[in-house]
Each structure stands twice: as C-alpha cells, then as structure tokens.
Amino acid sequence: MAKKRYKYDFAKKKHSEKGVTSSVFAGISLGIFCIAAICSLAFHGKGGLYLGAMGLIAIGLSIYGFILGLKSFSEKNRDQLFCKIGAAGNGVLMVIWLGLFLLGLA
DSSP: OOOOOOOOOOOOOEEOHHHHHHHHHHHHHHHHHHHHHHHHHHTTTOOTHHHHHHHHHHHHHHHHHHHHHHHGGGOTTEEOHHHHHHHHHHHHHHHHHHHHHHHHHO
16 A cells, blocks of 8 residues: 655745835835944034934834834735844834934933
C-alpha cells in the first residue's frame, strides 16, 4: 500500500497597503531628519523658519504614519512585515522629533 503524500499549498499573502504607506512615511520623515541635520550644520544652527517648518511637517508625517501602521494590523490575510516596520520606525521618529521640538522650546 502506497503512503499518502500530503501536498500543502501556502497562498502568498499580499502586503498591507496601509503598512507600506506607513513605511514610506517613515522613510520620508527620516530623509527630512537627515536633510535638516545637514542644513543645520551648514548654517551653524541658524536655519530659522524653513528648518522649523520641515520639522513640523516631519512630525505630522510620523504621527500619521504611526497611526496608519497601527491600523494596518487589523487587515485580514495580509503580510504584516511593513506594518511592523512602519509602526516601529514612525514611533521612534515621532519620539525623536518631539524631543527635538521640546528641546527647542526650552
């Protein structure tokens, strides 16, 4: 009698759209952080209004990306790699940006 061979077929899960968007926002916020740091060094700390506006935009992007990253965990039958990357990255960037903002107010 021949043995039964079980064939398993795993469906390839698609990435969560909100998770990918959250990861993109984390990348944009990180890019703005690097650009702002280089500009601040070039201007010897006197970047003024433009660097402050870039920082506020980056804070908004990281907060919205963090919220999207958390919401993307609820999507069914989706790969959650980008959800984790986006939520963690935006969370860390949000803390860094808010720390810099509060340090600037002091």
